[in-house]
Amino acid sequence: MEYSIRELADLAGISTRTLRYYDEIDLLKPCKVNENGMRFYGKQEVDLLQQIMFYREHDVKLDVIQQIIHQPDFDVEEALKEHLSVLLKKKERILALIRTVELTLDDWKGAYHMSDQMKFEAFKESLVEKHEQKYGKEAREKYGDESVDASHKKILNMTEQDYERFQNLEKEVLRQLEEAVKEGAKPDSETGKRIVMLHKEWLGFTWKEYTAQAHNGLVQMYLADDRFLQYYNRNVNGCAEFLVAAVQCWAK
Structure with a gap:
């Protein structure tokens, strides 16, 4: 069975605009397009759209979904x-x-x-x-x-007090990072040191043993992983980079 773009959109509960965008980025192409430019989708496309929507439900980004579902061995x-x-x-x-x-x-x-x-x-x-x-x-x-x-x-x-402190520390580290970057503070400043100490305290709630080497290794991973970059830079660009540089200066 084949569906028009409107029929598939209604079936999946999404907009035709979304399907057109998926076509533009080569995420989900129609099985055919008629002489009037109307898109049609078959069983393979329906199944693929279901996979896309499953991954979107798990908050997976579209470019990552594209890499996954278009692998030859998917x-x-x-x-x-x-x-x-x-x-x-x-x-x-x-x-x-x-x-x-x-x-x-x-x-x-x-x-x-x-x-x-x-x-x-x-x-x-x-x-x-x-x-x-x-x-x-x-x-x-x-x-x-x-x-x-x-x-x-x-x-x-964790006790109730520990859990509350753990949650608040995470928010405080991010808040102070954003303020530091906005104000043009330097990672090797007292501001950078204070943020590193807060981050170190936060890590202490989950780490069995703290070492400066492990601290440096962790923040280096922040730069290599988009998930961490997006978290720290979600409001102010440069926060992740500031944290890495500050840890390199002050982690002991």
Whole structure:
């Protein structure tokens, strides 16, 4: 069965503009175009669009999706298994959060006593799972399973105060980086030193042992990985570069 661009857009719940853009960037080409310029899509294109939408649901960028699905050895079955695995883990996180909300409501009503530790367990488990999905493979290859598992354990064992400090430190590092870059501060200045000390403290919540060498190695990875670059430079360009240079100066 073939679909016009309008029919496929309606079927998938997306806009015809999106499909035209996918055609322009060679992500999803129609199987044919008639003499009037009307695009038509067949079964292969429908299946490919489904894959694209699965990856988009996981926040994968379009250029990365293009590299994945247009590989000669792209395996649809394996891709579907991967999607299922990711979605099941996401389901587990959501169910854990739902359970936390339910228990918190019971606690407020006096029907159940919820410890302070329990109030944050689901959030910490969700954080660990997200880190594992995003960076787990690379981290395990680079540092080994024992080191990564130990880091996850430290997160799960955080007290309420530790978890709050850990979350706030991450935000504070980014805030001060953005201010430093906007104000034209130098990485080797006292401002740079202060940011490095905050970043070091933040790492201490998850690292089994701190070393300046490991700190430098980590921030160098920030420059090589688009995910980290986009995180640190999301509001102000140059933040990731400032952090790397500051760590080189002040990590001890």
